Amino acid sequence: MIRFKNVSLTLGNKQLLDHFNLTISDGEKVVISAPSGAGKSSLLKLLLGFFEAEKGKITFNGLEVKPENMRQIRCQIGYLSQGIDFPNGKVEDVFNEIFQYTVNKNISFSRDILLEKVRELKLSDDILKTNTVNISGGERQRLGWILLMLLDRPILLLDEPTSALDDEMKRYFVDYIKQTDKTVICSSHDSEWQTAPMRIIKNLRS
Amino acid sequence: MNTPNISISGIVAGLLLLAPVVLVVWSLKLGFNKKLLLAVGRMLVQLGFVAVYLIYIFKLDNPFINIVYVFMMVFFAALSGIKNSSMRLRSFLWSTVLAMLLPTLFTLIYFNLFITQLSNIFKANIFIPIAGMMLGNILKSNIVALKTFFSQVQTQEKVYQYLLAMGASRREALQPFFKEAVQTAMAPTIATMATAGLVSLPGVMTGQIIGGSDPSLAVRYQIMVMVIIFFTGLASILLQLFFAIRQCFDKHDQFDKSMLEK
Numbered sequence: 267m268i269r270f271k272n273v274s275l276t277l278g279n280k281q282l283l284d285h286f287n288l289t290i291s292d293g294e295k296v297v298i299s300a301p302s303g304a305g306k307s308s309l310l311k312l313l314l315g316f317f318e319a320e321k322g323k324i325t326f327n328g329l330e331v332k333p334e335n336m337r338q339i340r341c342q343i344g345y346l347s348q349g350i351d352f353p354n355g356k357v358e359d360v361f362n363e364i365f366q367y368t369v370n371k372n373i374s375f376s377r378d379i380l381l382e383k384v385r386e387l388k389l390s391d392d393i394l395k396t397n398t399v400n401i402s403g404g405e406r407q408r409l410g411w412i413l414l415m416l417l418d419r420p421i422l423l424l425d426e427p428t429s430a431l432d433d434e435m436k437r438y439f440v441d442y443i444k445q446t447d448k449t450v451i452c453s454s455h456d457s458e459w460q461t462a463p464m465r466i467i468k469n470l471r472s
Numbered sequence: 473m474n475t476p477n478i479s480i481s482g483i484v485a486g487l488l489l490l491a492p493v494v495l496v497v498w499s500l501k502l503g504f505n506k507k508l509l510l511a512v513g514r515m516l517v518q519l520g521f522v523a524v525y526l527i528y529i530f531k532l533d534n535p536f537i538n539i540v541y542v543f544m545m546v547f548f549a550a551l552s553g554i555k556n557s558s559m560r561l562r563s564f565l566w567s568t569v570l571a572m573l574l575p576t577l578f579t580l581i582y583f584n585l586f587i588t589q590l591s592n593i594f595k596a597n598i599f600i601p602i603a604g605m606m607l608g609n610i611l612k613s614n615i616v617a618l619k620t621f622f623s624q625v626q627t628q629e630k631v632y633q634y635l636l637a638m639g640a641s642r643r644e645a646l647q648p649f650f651k652e653a654v655q656t657a658m659a660p661t662i663a664t665m666a667t668a669g670l671v672s673l674p675g676v677m678t679g680q681i682i683g684g685s686d687p688s689l690a691v692r693y694q695i696m697v698m699v700i701i702f703f704t705g706l707a708s709i710l711l712q713l714f715f716a717i718r719q720c721f722d723k724h725d726q727f728d729k730s731m732l733e734k
Contacts, residue, residue: 311633314633314636314637315724315725316724316726317726336724336725337641340639341639343637345637345638347633347637349630350634351630351631352631353628353631354648364635364640367638367640367641368644369639413638417638423637
């Protein structure tokens with residue numbers, strides 16, 4: 267369960283959240299479609315502990331979001347950032363590196379597993395040898411999803427996760443989210459996300 | 473030793489070469505005459521001093537004085553590197569001094585103990601020039617490493633955060649930038665080593681040959697010097713980045729930009 271209790275957040279001189287309250291139970295799918303600049307991305311980054319709210323409390327399965335708990339919280343989260351910010355390098359190497367992190371070591375990962383996913387999402391095999399700076403937005407987003415699926419974390423934070431995909435792919439991922447038992451917070455304007463069983467939040471200010 | 477003497481008139485003749493340089497810089501409006509003359513002036517004064525006090529230091533040959541002298545060289549190397557950097561690195565003066573001093577001292581002692589196998593490992597006429605040699609190289613590479621690292625961390629903050637979200641520890645998430653910084657900083661040293669003797673005769677060797685040494689001994693010194701420059705350079709860069717990482721990240725694992733604003 268994720269709970270925001272009276273959370274206020276100001277970035278620069280803009281107040282994004284003002285005594286914000288939200289409770290998300292396990293397995294629930296929340297879609298935030300507030301207007302651009304309303305603080306959707308910041309809300310997700312708050313959960314990742316990249317900065318602190320000036321007021322209020324956020325708890326994550328009973329664990330308070332604060333620096334000393336961050337590592338433990340982050341490794342329960344699967345995150346898709348808006349730009350899917352892969353480091354420079356061949357796709358294959360980038361994936362290998364991430365699966366060598368201490369917290370990811372025991373996740374089963376191999377080139378074959380990766381290749382299977384790549385084909386499933388209609389990417390060409392060559393992409394594994396391509397440098398991350400040379401892939402298109404749509405490819406990048408699909409690779410981000412692959413990483414998300416392979417890391418298999420219980421809570422997903424998705425920031426505009428289908429913005430660069432065609433309608434068919436959009437539906438594919440929305441369907442994946444619908445059938446999963448993971449807890450999901452997704453920020454998106456795409457209409458595909460505005461369906462049951464998603465819980466839609468249109469405004470972060472109330 | 474039978475080094476040909478350079479007399480005062482010889483020095484004057486040499487400095488005369490700067491006259492056409494100044495003229496060209498002036499007439500082509502290259503705009504660095506003031507800087508150039510200042511640099512020449514500083515060089516003359518500094519090296520003049522070096523000549524005078526090295527005579528005494530070599531005469532005294534006191535281990536304590538030699539170590540203090542090396543410490544001062546390190547301090548001034550760090551200071552000048554930081555002052556001349558286009559990035560504000562003032563917060564890193566002492567960590568830079570430490571990152572340069574520790575590997576330099578270690579390598580000097582190792583060099584004198586196992587390579588030249590001197591009975592007096594602090595012997596001034598080896599200890600000091602070799603230290604100077606290493607510091608000249610480390611100075612550049614350490615500042616390059618710091619600058620590359622910080623510019624990567626700043627321009628690629630999103631990559632760093634993405635990797636943290638993928639479960640990376642701070643160190644794991646910084647790995648791509650760390651690698652880039654070390655590679656960029658070490659590249660010139662590797663290139664110099666790879667082309668030694670082909671493109672140019674390196675400094676130590678040239679000096680020794682002019683000084684009348686046997687070329688084979690001069691080459692042996694040169695090889696050893698290249699190896700210790702590489703060793704010390706890498707050790708120093710690693711320490712430098714290690715200190716910087718400890719100094720610059722807050723409890724949220726975020727880069728503290730204020731470190732570059734002092």
